[in-house]
Amino acid sequence: MKIAQSLFRGSLVAYTGLFFAFIYIPLVVIAVYSFNSNPVNMMTWTGFTTEWYAQVLGFKTTVSENALYIESTGQLLQAVWNSLVIATSTTLIATVFGTAIAIGLYRFDFLGQRFYRVIMFMPMLMPDIVLGIALLIFFVNSGIHLGLMTIIIGQCTFLISYVFIVVSARLAGMDRTLENASADLGADEWTTFRRVVLPQLLPGIVGGALLAFIISMDDLVITYFIAGVDVTTLPMFIFAMLRRGIKPEINAIAVMMLTFSFVVASLGLYLRSRQK
Amino acid sequence: MSIAIRRRVQLAVLLGPVSLFLAVFFLGPLAIMMVTSFLAPGLYGGVEWTFYPHNFGRILGFADPMFEDFDPVYIAIFIRSVKIAALTVLAALIVCYPAAFCIARLSERWKNFCLFLITLPFFTSLIVRLFVWVLILRQTGLVNEMLLSTGMIARPLDLIYTDGAIILGMVYVFIPFMFMPVYGSVEKLDWTLVRASLDLGAGPIRTFWRIILPLTAPGIVGGAIIVFIPALGNFVVPAILGGAKVMMLGNLIEQQFLAARNWPFGSALAMMVMSVMLLLLLVYVFVSSRRGADAALNR
Amino acid sequence: MQDSIVRLEGASKAFATPEGGSVTALDAIDLQVRRNEFLTLLGPSGCGKTTLLQAISGFVELDGGRILIDGEDMTDRPPYRRPVNTVFQNYALFPHMTVGENTAYALEVAGVAKAKRREQVAAALKMVGLAGMEGRRPRQLSGGQQQRVALARAIIARPKLLLLDEPLSALDKNLRQAMQIELKTLQHELGISFIFVTHDQQEALTMSDRVAVLSGGRIQQLDTPRAIYDHPVNSFVATFIGASNLFDGRIDGDRLMTGDGTEIRHRRAPSTASGAATALIRPEQFFLAGEGEPFPTLDVDLEAIVFVGSTFELFGRTSAGKKVIAEIPAGRRSLIGDIERTRRARLAYDPAAVHLIHACAEA
């Protein structure tokens, strides 16, 4: 019995080890192979090089002109810039709107409140493609020119939900008697909100904003349908490259993106754990 | 009296603009899509304003005999998408469930660290995470290169552009979606109940089926639903790992919109995806409210 | 100058239940709290104590009636404009503020200058025995210390009235008793009225100047602790406070005859010569009858004899089957030995100690 039990424990631990290996080994593999100098067969190691990175960043490299697959660093940078502009705008809008709904539903009791809450989950659960084409039909029918504007509006529809849910969770964990205590000590509603509710809510709002930013930066499907012909975002850029064929430069871009988001996410989660 | 009015004004300020925004840009588009799915496709793209139920007919078997035959390929794609999504759910569950038990029993520090590791990939680019699998699975990918160089196989295996590759890719990107709800249930599991069951003479296997599984079922059901929904209409994963060979609902819809320009038919397909989602949510709300768990929603 | 600091006139409140009915939390309550008084609201859970307190602090809007504080009508004033502060049951300390900031909060929102604030915070914290703790966070404090911060925070602005909603219920027993004494002392020092809510009768009896016993949204009795214990106005109060033996019957001169034939002697001059009434005998008023006992007696068959340290508790039944509980000082072991053997006891009581509750006093 004892042996069987420790055997079971052991295999459970081993399984969990495999679980993490499954998640991380692929990421490590491409990180390593992004330094592989083999331009044709990316998974056959022929030597170490940083050439692909240099190329992505627009430096002159030794690779012959016709081996260059990346259209231009300028296009890539434009896509990054577009993504940043979109993510910043949507994060601002979605954070304000999502927080407003969360507070409204928390502070007030009104008819249909439950229904409203359920509705707020819908944009998040709606399959990307459904929302994407619905927005496409809507924008085309209403004659709105597809571009940055439509992307921002379209992303906001579901990002509001994410912010709402994160902020609501924070509100739900909040002790309502604290507001009573504040009023009891002579603070009017606005002071109570400013001094008691908001400071406690802040980690939730920041968390929701961070989440919205990351999801916006990463959104492909919805953006893909409503971007029109003029605007390309970073995920769309990579998607287009992938569809044309796998090139070592994509690998370098991928690793840079992974590193960037790992650093940002780690920082965010670290700050949040400190705030608790 | 004046307090009541003031609260009303506050409420209107808080909810008014955003409600309007969502009504126009979320509910509005869905409504228009719904209408479009019942309109006839125009000859050169566009729509004709006549009631035309045959878009659904093309999928379900009552196509317009005038110019479109019922082609069972669409219902086959639908069924295959459901099958792939279901297998994805199952595989994700098998990957996550045992690990959840292991992690739930760690010390607080390690627990948080493990949860951090699991959520971290969620914050990185989806497309990059899928691209990784292309490098691993394709003909000249890591797996084939390794197998070839060790001489275990003579010619590359067909790993990419298969149903299996799609499922693998979806499991990989949806792990946090499955893990978090499952883990939530597993961590809440009261182990004294398990001990009580063993004490009352039930063996480990019986205890698993009768105690552990039912008590963690809410998390499993929750995880299954939030994995199934995005898996069903997924279009990125099949586009990258399924190649041209494997068609799923997502690709079919994309094709109708961006290539065939048959918007009504594409809308009808999207409506099907949406109805499956709504159906699942209804089932979930029904089941969980019977358990009295809807308190969580109502807080 | 009025002699009452708070006056409730016909305060009423009903809540809608989820099932569609309604519960009466306050049933036309009239109450006056005197200046400098320690008044306790005592009652079972759900009797309306918190509702009454929140009506005074302004968190519950009354359906009917008025509330006056120091002669001013407060009924329609929001909580933040009432000269009343509360010590909340779970303390409700602001987690994102230090002890000093928590304590200073009432002064801060009232616009008191910073230097003055610091001075008063130091004084208030000193008063509750937390001098020098300004920089700590609430979660770095023990339960007892948090309690003290909540107290300091509530008294710093010198409210006319301090409300305390079961403030000690989260503390362990020793700490609770220490805090009981401290609260009482503090109230004397501050010279303001306290309304203290508890469901612990011992706490109510030891701390209060007067106790209001609540049940079903009504004040059943409002009196000094001794009067409440010795002369409860109805059998609810009698049973809720202390253990009691109640005998229902009809008064016949100086005796009360119960339906099952038991006879209880008393000395009270009944307002009506005869009529329905209930006789109350507290367990400690019984003693074991000696030979030729001059006092009236009651024979009981004993079901259990429980040693509780300073006393023995006897649980028995009269010949008619009525349950009786008696408390005998544990000093007289020999007597206990006798009754332990025979399982019978003859209980004597002083008719002067028997309290009569008249049926008309019952609601």
Ligand SMILES: Nc1ncnc2c1ncn2[C@@H]1O[C@H](COP(=O)(O)OP(=O)(O)O)[C@@H](O)[C@H]1O
């Ligand atoms: N906000 C409320 N909504 C509905 N019913 C309430 C509310 N507050 C109190 N009640 C009801 O009013 C009654 C009195 O409650 P309360 O004053 O909290 O009792 P106590 O503090 O004496 O335990 C109870 O029956 C309670 O269920």
Ligand SMILES: [Mg+2]
């Ligand atoms: Mg209470």
